[in-house]
Amino acid sequence: MSRRISYREAMREALRDALRGDPRVFLMGEDVGRYGGTYAVSKGLLEEFGPERIRDTPLAELAFTGAGIGAALGGMRPIVEVMTVNFSLLALDQIVNNAALYRHMSGGQFSVPVVIRMATGAGRQVAAQHSHSFEGWYAGIPGIKVLAPATVEDARHMLAPALADPDPVLIFEHAALYNVEGDLPDACEPDIRSAKVMRPGKDVAILAYGGSLHKALAAAETLAAQGIDAEVVDLRVLRPLDDATLMASVAKCRRAVVVDEGWRSVSLASEIMARIVEQAFFELDAPLARVCSEEVPIPYARHMEEAALPQPEKIVAAVKGMFA
Amino acid sequence: MSAVEHPAPPPPAGPVPYDKAFAHRLLADMLRIRRLEEKAAELYGETKIRGFLHLYIGEEAVGVGALHALTSADNLVATYREHAHALLRGMDMGALMAELYGTREGCARGRGGSMHLFDRATRLFGGNAIVGGGLPLAVGLALADQMQGTQRVTACFFGDGAVAEGAFHESMNLAALWRLPVLFCCENNLYAMGTAIERHESQVDLRGKAASYGMPAVAADGMDVVAVHEAAKEAVAHVRERGGPMFVEFRTYRFRAHSMYDAELYRQKAEVEEWKTRGPIHTFTARLKAQGKLTEDEFLALDAAADAEVERAVAFAEAGTWEAAEDLSTDLYTPPGAVP
Ligand SMILES: Cc1ncc(C[n+]2csc(CCOP(=O)(O)OP(=O)(O)O)c2C)c(N)n1
Ligand SMILES: [Mg+2]
Numbered sequence: 224m225s226r227r228i229s230y231r232e233a234m235r236e237a238l239r240d241a242l243r244g245d246p247r248v249f250l251m252g253e254d255v256g257r258y259g260g261t262y263a264v265s266k267g268l269l270e271e272f273g274p275e276r277i278r279d280t281p282l283a284e285l286a287f288t289g290a291g292i293g294a295a296l297g298g299m300r301p302i303v304e305v306m307t308v309n310f311s312l313l314a315l316d317q318i319v320n321n322a323a324l325y326r327h328m329s330g331g332q333f334s335v336p337v338v339i340r341m342a343t344g345a346g347r348q349v350a351a352q353h354s355h356s357f358e359g360w361y362a363g364i365p366g367i368k369v370l371a372p373a374t375v376e377d378a379r380h381m382l383a384p385a386l387a388d389p390d391p392v393l394i395f396e397h398a399a400l401y402n403v404e405g406d407l408p409d410a411c412e413p414d415i416r417s418a419k420v421m422r423p424g425k426d427v428a429i430l431a432y433g434g435s436l437h438k439a440l441a442a443a444e445t446l447a448a449q450g451i452d453a454e455v456v457d458l459r460v461l462r463p464l465d466d467a468t469l470m471a472s473v474a475k476c477r478r479a480v481v482v483d484e485g486w487r488s489v490s491l492a493s494e495i496m497a498r499i500v501e502q503a504f505f506e507l508d509a510p511l512a513r514v515c516s517e518e519v520p521i522p523y524a525r526h527m528e529e530a531a532l533p534q535p536e537k538i539v540a541a542v543k544g545m546f547a
Numbered sequence: 548m549s550a551v552e553h554p555a556p557p558p559p560a561g562p563v564p565y566d567k568a569f570a571h572r573l574l575a576d577m578l579r580i581r582r583l584e585e586k587a588a589e590l591y592g593e594t595k596i597r598g599f600l601h602l603y604i605g606e607e608a609v610g611v612g613a614l615h616a617l618t619s620a621d622n623l624v625a626t627y628r629e630h631a632h633a634l635l636r637g638m639d640m641g642a643l644m645a646e647l648y649g650t651r652e653g654c655a656r657g658r659g660g661s662m663h664l665f666d667r668a669t670r671l672f673g674g675n676a677i678v679g680g681g682l683p684l685a686v687g688l689a690l691a692d693q694m695q696g697t698q699r700v701t702a703c704f705f706g707d708g709a710v711a712e713g714a715f716h717e718s719m720n721l722a723a724l725w726r727l728p729v730l731f732c733c734e735n736n737l738y739a740m741g742t743a744i745e746r747h748e749s750q751v752d753l754r755g756k757a758a759s760y761g762m763p764a765v766a767a768d769g770m771d772v773v774a775v776h777e778a779a780k781e782a783v784a785h786v787r788e789r790g791g792p793m794f795v796e797f798r799t800y801r802f803r804a805h806s807m808y809d810a811e812l813y814r815q816k817a818e819v820e821e822w823k824t825r826g827p828i829h830t831f832t833a834r835l836k837a838q839g840k841l842t843e844d845e846f847l848a849l850d851a852a853a854d855a856e857v858e859r860a861v862a863f864a865e866a867g868t869w870e871a872a873e874d875l876s877t878d879l880y881t882p883p884g885a886v887p
Binding site: 249275280281283285286287288289290291292293294295296297298299301316317320321325326327328329330331332333334365366368389390 | 653654655656657659663666667673677680682683684685687689691692694695713714717718720721724877878879880881885
């Protein structure tokens, strides 16, 4: 059995569950309370849980993210909402220099059980300063875990294991997904370790995550009509990467395309390609390909923005290039 | 009129308002820190200690006076110049010295070194080497206490240099806005590395900055352990009773280089010499002697005890072992079953 639900509602249900289930859990961030959440994810939670636990913060990404880390050190289970990844750059020091390092640098004395959520990605004509995809940068940092829920199932079920995790977990929610509806199965086995094959295929592995997953699935449909049977894998967890699932898919299909909304150079896509070369080079029948964002600031004008981002047509073209 | 750029305050005067035992405790702690760090500097010369080593010599009255106003239940967040703070929290000097050596017996298993002393048992949440990096953590620790109804003060130490960081201002605002029990302890030694305070602050009276966030702000003579302790006691009481934050500026001076690499081109020798005449250990010693609360023999005994403790700490560190290189990634993440 399943029910129809939006990504936003799924996330909200996950938050509500977490807040009901553990008095140590609280949500803090800019406009999470009275405003109802920038993307309306936390709408209604203030009324149910009150201003202590649905805590509006000033515009101070560095301090409130650091305060979340400190509160985690102090025994709480904070969920810090950074409005978008763009503004998380102002909090980067606390995430990298405190959250990620504390356990190791203290010789194992202090874990930081904080969850930091943020919206990411482009595609809504909000121009260059609001269209970044920096999750790949974060995925390069030892000491944290990085999740990218792309489905209603993961929006609903990744938060609980993230909160149960004793180490810092970052959750990237693609802003274009909040309105997307999907079928949420009643029974799920949530994990924050594995990648997932979303569409089995045999001719090419398309490895994607977040907002790009849906573009990859659309591309796979187009390819199917043209006789190419693509396997689509949702990375789900960007750090640590589930190499085993990715390599199994690559080995089966013998061709692979990585789709990543981050800028191409030094991207998550580059890392995945390097791993494929290291671990599955002899399984390949064709050079690897990637579809990333063009290396320009993301423009405002719709046709220009579309040209800058990964699109199903670009994925289709990349795949067909492998069979040429 | 002093001819130096940053004149020292008049020497502390007046009777020491403490009984003999407590006065001796304060003096003993200042001596323990001083002897520990003199030894550390020597060991640095012998390359037993490497990397960055920031000495607190000259500033001991601040740490000693302030930390004696806290209880063991309180939280502490410190900077990279934190040997004194760790020791005063109750960290074993051997574990501290071993950390400077980088051995497995160190308080952070040799992972952190001088700038990253951690001690869960005494609620020392680090040694933070990002200037201003500890302030948001202190705010969060205090928030956790407020939300859990725990009666505790979080003391956060930072330098004058940190006051120019955004982290300082954001943290002050948040702590005041949410009335969190944080004691902000600014160790104003007049320099951020080589940049004198009037070259990095538009307003050199730092109290005004804290006051602008609506929290009480006071300054104390950081060369006088009595003045520090009295100011800290009042401030701790304020934070404990009212639940809101408070800011205390301790005006002090660093006698040594910023770290071990520093040609000290940015300040006058005469200025350093003038401040050294206000050295917290000998002025306090002189006052106690004048009051009949300390004899020369007692002083020598306290000093000898400090030396002996340092010697034991060095022996402990010398006998240390190295963490196996295979354990490099141990504790990158919390092992299953370990409670964070
Ligand atoms: C964010 C940041 N910027 C620069 C440095 C390099 N640095 C280390 S200590 C220091 C001076 C800090 O001065 P202050 O806060 O007054 O502390 P003090 O060293 O005088 O105790 C600087 C610039 C740093 N560690 N962190
Ligand atoms: Mg300074």
